[in-house]
Amino acid sequence: MSVPRLPPLRRFAPVLFPAFGALMSITQIVAEVSAGTPRGELLADLGVLVLACVLLAGLPRWPVPVVLTLIVLTAFAFTATIPAAIATLEVASRQRPRVSCLVGVAGILAQAIFGLWRPMPGLSYGWWLVIVVFAFIALVGVGMLIRTRRALIDSLAERANRAEAEQGRRVAEARIAERAALAREMHDVLAHRLSLVATYAGALEYRADAEPAKLVSAAGVVREGVYQALGELREVIGVLREDTDASDRPRPGLPELRELVAEARAAGTPVRFDYRIQDGETLPPATGHTGYRVVQEGLTNARKHAAGQEVQVRVEGEPGTGVRIEVSNPVPGTDSSDGRGTGLIGLTERARLTGGKLDHQLTGSGEFRLDAWLPWGGES
Structure with a gap:
């Protein structure tokens, strides 16, 4: 029996990623409306948000192209920032560390460009860069941590399945060896006992003219031999049915x-x-x-x-x-x-x-x- 694993959420990713990105970006649109952003600029940001959410639907299938496209969009509209952050986290949790670091550097450069032509009100450009750098370092770091933890869980699950399969194989081999030992024991016991019975039965067959006392004695030996053979056979079969260790039985030496x-x-x-x-x-x-x-x-x-x-x-x-x-x-x-x-x-x-x-x-x-x-x- 394999180690149970939770059903992956990636099958719902084409819906979850755009929905989460749109939900998180609504606050940005509300903030721009409250700040009196010009209508044309507001519509452009809204269009970029819609495009970014559409692109997030393709993130599970084309992770690197999608995240790079979203990062490019962040250089022109702040509404693409949260979708780009979601994509960066997802890529860092799935791709190799080198790819994740390159995506993080690209995100920092795009935000640096955005800060030059659309500076944040009340925030200097230097502090903007500091916030951007720490944000992408955190995204890449958390993504790598998730990737490492997932790899560790998969490794432990594989080792557990392998150990369980190995244990099952050992149990099967032990049972086969035990039944082979019982088969040898049955052969040794019954072959000897039945050969004695055959010997006395042969005497009864070919010495019909023997004295009645000897015939009775031979017949008694045959009967006793058959009873002993049946008893020993019943004992071996009892061990098989009870699935117990045959070595626990008293054996002659x-x-x-x-x-x-x-x-x-x-x-x-x-x-x-x-x-x-x-x-x-x-x-x-x-x-x-x-x-x-x-x-x-x-x-x-x-x-x-x-x-x-x-x-x-x-x-x-x-x-x-x-x-x-x-x-x-x-x-x-x-x-x-x-x-x-x-x-x-x-x-x-x-x-x-x-x-x-x-x-x-x-x-x-x-x-x-x-x-x-x-x-x-x-x-x-």
């Missing part, structure tokens, strides 16, 4: 890896787990959560592309050196996946956001390896 590995083993994935972080060591929440997601994605990929193959998980680290996570598993020759799924892309972005890095590759020996390094806090 490295201490929860043991539960994750146990869950994978229960689903039939043999896992060799090597955890070398001392209990009691406190990791930054972002680092711990990213490490958890790295292991989770590795186990999920192994379950999808190397079912039944042993997965080796190694986690080690300490303050000052960071956390190193390695997840590897052999990949059957029939699997053509190169590990470039959206999950790994999201994990790579997540690791970079925490100041770490993540590499994944399919080695020549047919082993898929996921290698991540995450800062403990302060490492680079």
